Amino acid sequence: MKKTAIAVALAAAATAAHAQSSVTLYGRIDNGIQYETGSRTGNQLAAESGNWGCSWFGLEGFEDLGGGTRALFKLEGQLNTMTGSLAGGPGALFNRHAVVGMENDRFGTFKMGNIGAGEIQQDSWGADPQLMQRYAISSLVRGRNWPTAVNGGFEYQTPSWNGLQFKGQYELTNNAKWNESTTSQGRSNGLEATYTFGSGDFRVIYDEIRSPDGKFDNVYANSRSILVGGTYVVGPVKFYLGYQHLSAPDATNASVGVTDASQPAGVSAPTAVNHEWVGAAWQVSAATALTAAVFHANANNGNGNATMFTLGGTYNLSKRTFLYTEAGYVRNSSTSNIPLSGGSYGNNFDSATSTVLNGNPNYGRSQAGIFAGIMTLF
Template structure:
């Protein structure tokens, strides 16, 4: 039976379309995000012009417990256990619809593409450092944006290490409980390799409910990332070691963090915390952080906080948090990343209540 030229073209089109559909069926793109809005009260606040106490404050904030953000992530199956992956993520200010909780750019939280396989994962682009990932894993209150190690970190080095531009990283598979990760961020300045250069590495050990994590970070000032709206190349070196252990509904964490900023503080932070899940809907946590300046121990602070969450559904929860910080000398530890990042001398009490939804 002879086929006309038009029928041949039609059959070829159908076959090619089937191949294309089959290829696209192995790819996926997911829209995800967090929206978190709350009310913050602190008994003292910083007057940025004088450095003195400006009195108590009461305000709406974005990200009272976690950052508000949205992103697109995807993967394509390339066969033989190999996948192409990517993630684009932007911070959101829930109070005015602008940018927040990022380096100030549109996709200022993440903008990377990579390859994942049985041999590990390689990523290239704007990404989190292994040092920050280690801090997140063992923080006493899961790096809540209010009353945790997160305000101490951001207060000291802003978003350096959190959002690393021009970065290439490798994360190994887990072998006998051990997993390593390394990152190099290039400064991007011709003729000056050291300007803006950042590198970081971590090693995690997992044994059942136990996690032990250690990491380091080293970064220089300058480079192309220095032009981001929120500085991301503060020159500092960082070290951390921490552990987490889960006893059924109770999780206990302890951590040591050192943030040594060139020409400034040498912060040594000792912390611990716990979380207990009373019911599937109700959980509570508490933690304490002691920060001392290695250059002058008269500069130190004590931060303590506790919080309760109530889940309305798998995606939506209400939270209430109470915190206290006492600053001595030149230490300026604040209670909240958003709204109270820098504190004043003496004792400050604060609370944050709000709602968070995941999508």
């Protein structure tokens, strides 16, 4: 009888422990079609995956450790759902997130591992009227707001204190030299402060990403960034305003991968960029939303200026599925060739070999585009 009672108690304890843990499978799929003008090879009609947002799948869970403390984990990988392949290259199964950590209601959350797409600058989507779509906050800074993943990183986020919250990140290079790395990216670190109040929010994000040899040598990749942005809601309309400054004092044509001869006269690798934007999101109805924004970038006070105009919309078919569209137009100065999608720095054509190098428009030329698609979440 006593053994039976013990067995029942153990079974009950196991059931309770199981009830205090949770594992969730989740994901989303985004496929669409786009049409863009102005590239070196002409206008292009293409089927694309992830124009509104990346397609991904993942597992996340927690275990209640008692006293308001929980162990947590998150594994997340990105997909190209037009081809079915993993985005990020072979072997990149969980390239977006692979972390384990602990959270406590009073003391905050600590994570370590591949923070990946959680790099602190990516939180700037909260200050972006277009929520980091294809034509959005990252376009005129050539992808600097969704930088290379944070591998071997650590993150701590405080609880919210009456709407005020802080976050910090640090990435080890796993190299004997403090700043240097054997991978394509050197040491990175960042700090963020957000304040949320009744009608809006305000955020400040500072981060540093170094080259493998520890330098700030590419303003669009290995640089310092300070971003200030906020939102304010009036009725059905949410207004956005933001500013970002990028600095890479070590940048040269060679460090960004171009030669002096390949660049037009008066064009050289910028060492600083000022980036501003303003926009609004209008919730027309429960199912329909419209977004509009203007972005402007000024590189080295004249060496690569561009302005981008965007207009987008979504229509909810259900709680988990929606249709989307966005149109964009970028106007470049004579020393700029930024495409709507950001693109790599440098000339788009090698005259010596008659080779098209990238999808950038010609210097001083504009580009227009539009895309539409469907996203579903599970």
